[in-house]
Amino acid sequence: MSAPASKSPTTLHDVAREAGVSLATASRSLNGSARKVNESYRLRVLEAAERLGYTTNLFAQAVAKGSTTTVALLVADIADPYFSSIAAGVIDAASAEGLVVTIAVTGRDGGRELETVRALRGQRPRVIILAGSRTAGSPFEERLRAELSSFEATGGKVAFISQDAAPFATVLLDNRGGARDLARGLVGRGYRRFAVIAGPQDLRTAQERLDGFRDGLAEQGVDLPPERIVHADFTRDGGHRGTRELLATGMPVDLVFAVNDVMAVGVVSALREAGRDPGGDVGVAGYDDIPTVRDITPALTTVRIPLEEVGRRALLLATGAATGADPGSPPLRTELVFRDSTPHRG
Amino acid sequence: MSAPASKSPTTLHDVAREAGVSLATASRSLNGSARKVNESYRLRVLEAAERLGYTTNLFAQAVAKGSTTTVALLVADIADPYFSSIAAGVIDAASAEGLVVTIAVTGRDGGRELETVRALRGQRPRVIILAGSRTAGSPFEERLRAELSSFEATGGKVAFISQDAAPFATVLLDNRGGARDLARGLVGRGYRRFAVIAGPQDLRTAQERLDGFRDGLAEQGVDLPPERIVHADFTRDGGHRGTRELLATGMPVDLVFAVNDVMAVGVVSALREAGRDPGGDVGVAGYDDIPTVRDITPALTTVRIPLEEVGRRALLLATGAATGADPGSPPLRTELVFRDSTPHRG
């Protein structure tokens, strides 16, 4: 309620005066790269700064240097464990590099995504990381690319997560391969009558997983007719609804593959509500290996993506700080994780 | 691999020149509050900006204006659904106000938290929101307060989430009351032999929930002796380990209350591993109502906190944009949610 006198923050100028040195010397002592400052001066400056509670104004520093220490991360939904895990990785790697992460959410909306990128450019971030799944053939797709290209043209770096984004650096996730392996594994376990709760048709990630799964089945001589594929939202409720829709057709089903774990959780619950027994008379598999799926019943079979590592990689890829002799960075391995939701079948 | 020519971003200067007006006019057309600009000029500027793909350099703007559009959010762990939900709320409200959110994680480490706050001050954010649970009597506690006070003294706003943080604005969560109500409700359902998997002793939130729960039991004439309280980490694994420890004592237990949902998930899994039947021969309850607990088996009884709303409120509280006639903002209601993990007993 009380309006404080609100004196403005200590400036470098104040510190310099307090220490009895010039602005330049103060600056050099506090940040300058080469230690070209007399130790006794340096100390006096540091003490003065300490005494005055000074912190460098990063904005001013950024303006003067023409480069910032900001990383912008775009996610579809930060409350979704897939994205929050990736974010954790990005933040971790970023703070190790002394970078600050700003997060914006796009809600899986191409228009909003474009708008957000534009807005974020105002921050002149060093890096923009896009983790939201790309929608194929979106009307905004091209403008987004243009925006990002021009961002790169002015010295920024962009990194995508998931499927290849052409001229931009990408942390590739082998959606197709992972799904293919999963399909093989499930056929190996004796499943034959599959259904897929697929994501929205225009979501690349979703589409790739569906394709890979279908390919894997085909290899094993198992067919996946279109009527056994239901497209639904990339969310828990999407999985739920999709499953109800599937069950309504009365088709006999051995195993339901949801193209991500969040959807798979919805699948399990819908199956149960319909009187089926997930992990019993019907198998369920997902994709991602978010933490939750270990704890639901039955524990979900899935394709594991090292989500935090993905985030870390994206950052390092963009900052060029990728360690070791890895040009183009080796693709992250996905890994099949069989759990109770897909027991061997008679 | 190719080092692009990296021309620098378009500046306001470029726009002004392109539009054939002065810097000042360009600035006013693009941002100025009062529309004191000739419409035809304004249009020319806007067009030029569009043509050149200009975006205001927020940093420079911040330096010139002496105020930023940044909100800093500190969380213990962004991958924890409790925090990611809050973050979602903060981001939502912030972007509605045209503010950008930067997130930093502290990993429940007081020292790191202090350090992070110091670092974040360099961004001169409008607001700092601290969502990590406060540890009581931490050696850093006082220095943190000092840091934050001085931040406020220089015009910043800080908001805490959870328990009262004295001079700072706080979105209060009624940990004690919620736990008390839960205790009552459980006694009402016929439970008598309680055990609590409590959090770390120095975590205020954890302690408050424990106290409230004990009070609620006491009111009903049910005792909660110290040996029935196990302190453990505020994580899933903490819940798991705490439960094993509890079971090892051989004490007969009706119901296990974990002071947060993440821990409760660990409790359920530990119980099951030990051959117990959560929701059957032993009840389980948590706190927070994170999305997951609806999907595990049995669905968890818990105390619901409107997490996203909490985040939103924190932001509005700090920016002073709190709508309506709510001085001090009404406390957020927690709500008991009974689910399958606590059926009526006997």
Added chain:
DNA sequence: CTGTTAGCGCTTTCAA
């Protein structure tokens, strides 16, 4: 090695 002096990109008096 230190201090002086231009900027960085933008806003905001202050005259015109």
Added chain:
DNA sequence: TTGAAAGCGCTAACAG
């Protein structure tokens, strides 16, 4: 209304 010019806090030549 518009433009010129003086900053905002900091860095980076540039002399000294």
